Amino acid sequence: MGYVSGLKCRECGREYPVDPIYVCEFCFGPLEVVYDYKKIKKVLTKKNIEKRPKSLWRYKELLPIDGEPQVGLKSGFTPLIKADNLAKELGVKELYVKDDTVAHPTLSFKDRVVAVALTKAKEFGFDTVACASTGNLAHSVSAHGAKAGFKRFVFIPATLEPSKIVASLVYEPNLVAVDGNYDEVNRLCSEIANKYRWAFVNINIRPFYAEGSKTQGFEIIEQLGWKAPDNVVVPCASGSLLTKVWKAFKEFKEIGILKELETKVFAAQATGCSPISTAIKQGVDVIRPVKPNTIAKSLAIGNPADGFYATQVVKETGGYGEDVSDEEVVEGIKLLAKTEGIFAETAGGVTIATTKKLIEQGKINKNETTVVCITGNGLKTQEALTGRTVDVHYIKPNLAAFEEVLKKISN
Numbered sequence: 090m091g092y093v094s095g096l097k098c099r100e101c102g103r104e105y106p107v108d109p110i111y112v113c114e115f116c117f118g119p120l121e122v123v124y125d126y127k128k129i130k131k132v133l134t135k136k137n138i139e140k141r142p143k144s145l146w147r148y149k150e151l152l153p154i155d156g157e158p159q160v161g162l163k164s165g166f167t168p169l170i171k172a173d174n175l176a177k178e179l180g181v182k183e184l185y186v187k188d189d190t191v192a193h194p195t196l197s198f199k200d201r202v203v204a205v206a207l208t209k210a211k212e213f214g215f216d217t218v219a220c221a222s223t224g225n226l227a228h229s230v231s232a233h234g235a236k237a238g239f240k241r242f243v244f245i246p247a248t249l250e251p252s253k254i255v256a257s258l259v260y261e262p263n264l265v266a267v268d269g270n271y272d273e274v275n276r277l278c279s280e281i282a283n284k285y286r287w288a289f290v291n292i293n294i295r296p297f298y299a300e301g302s303k304t305q306g307f308e309i310i311e312q313l314g315w316k317a318p319d320n321v322v323v324p325c326a327s328g329s330l331l332t333k334v335w336k337a338f339k340e341f342k343e344i345g346i347l348k349e350l351e352t353k354v355f356a357a358q359a360t361g362c363s364p365i366s367t368a369i370k371q372g373v374d375v376i377r378p379v380k381p382n383t384i385a386k387s388l389a390i391g392n393p394a395d396g397f398y399a400t401q402v403v404k405e406t407g408g409y410g411e412d413v414s415d416e417e418v419v420e421g422i423k424l425l426a427k428t429e430g431i432f433a434e435t436a437g438g439v440t441i442a443t444t445k446k447l448i449e450q451g452k453i454n455k456n457e458t459t460v461v462c463i464t465g466n467g468l469k470t471q472e473a474l475t476g477r478t479v480d481v482h483y484i485k486p487n488l489a490a491f492e493e494v495l496k497k498i499s500n
């Protein structure tokens with residue numbers, strides 16, 4: 090049996106049994122999974138973890154399942170790359186890229202949350218899974234849902250990048266493209282979730298789904314040699330990933346794996362959809378919803394469900410939040426590619442460009458260790474780079490033509 094003691098309202102603290110529910114009946118606060126850390130401490134040791142298969146399930150006692158993992162058995166344990174070239178470029182001593190562009194079946198960090206959500210959906214006995222997605226969640230639910238034998242309903246804003254739509258369709262889900270932005274898709278899905286008994290991964294089973302994000306935090310600690318970084322930069326859509334990376338760090342402290350924890354957590358957004366970083370910069374607790382307008386569509390949530398909690402984590406840890414223009418997002422993608430050979434999607438461009446800004450502002454100390462979370466693969470959002478890369482050298486098939494090119498390059 091698992092190590093979950095129940096659900097708890099983040100606002101009023103009222104407790105609930107483990108059910109597919111997500112809001113407090115009394116104060117409408119979001120529900121959070123609570124664990125029995127005393128029990129976990131006895132089994133989840135560094136030594137035991139190191140013996141396990143290299144997937145996100147190596148931390149399974151800190152994930153909200155009762156039985157064995159059933160979905161996404163190969164997800165997670167993505168590389169932590171020591172990014173020396175990028176560090177040099179940005180003028181810092183020690184920089185790491187947590188590279189979620191690879192090693193996941195659908196090439197984004199959403200395979201973490203979906204592995205957990207669909208395993209939980211199986212345990213709850215659902216036969217249909219669904220989601221409201223900004224793109225990557227659609228891929229992940231479509232793919233993992235197919236393998237796990239679920240009926241799938243996937244809702245996206247109709248304006249999503251064409252390549253992102255194809256990458257969902259290939260798994261043959263019921264893909265519903267809604268004429269509206271993500272926040273409108275999400276509102277519709279809440280209504281549907283109330284009416285149909287489906288596991289909406291980011292609505293009615295959101296407390297369980299969101300826990301999957303912690304695995305990125307666990308991996309960072311393990312891959313740094315069981316140490317916490319001085320700084321971590323996390324891209325924000327709903328703000329959930331950021332809060333869960335921090336929860337992961339705190340849990341490793343709680344069960345004795347980390348001796349010290351003084352990490353500062355930084356939030357990265359695109360200026361065209363920056364309700365969280367704006368609140369942080371203004372020093373206010375109220376998230377003012379916005380209408381998204383950015384090429385970083387996977388982060389384009391104008392009314393972020395966990396926005397408030399993300400600002401609290403940033404405040405509590407002494408971090409900060411920043412946002413960058415679409416121009417800077419593209420530059421960020423190219424900088425990561427040409428220094429580290431990693432092709433990230435627009436969200437990765439947001440994180441790199443924001444990190445650069447935070448370093449320039451002195452908010453990130455040049456002599457400290459920083460981890461940058463890169464959450465999705467660039468092949469998914471190639472449209473963002475159209476006409477903005479270096480040029481192709483088109484030639485006739487002869488040596489002279491090629492040598493013309495060489496001459497041009499050396500000039």
Ligand SMILES: *Cc1c(COP(=O)(O)O)cnc(C)c1O
Pocket residue numbers: 197198199225226302324325326327328329330331387388434436437464465
């Ligand atoms: C979903 C997503 C995030 C973060 O999402 P949260 O809602 O803040 O947890 C970050 N990067 C990518 C690429 C995503 O798809």
Ligand SMILES: [Zn+2]
Pocket residue numbers: 098099100101102103113114115116117118
């Ligand atoms: Zn409550």
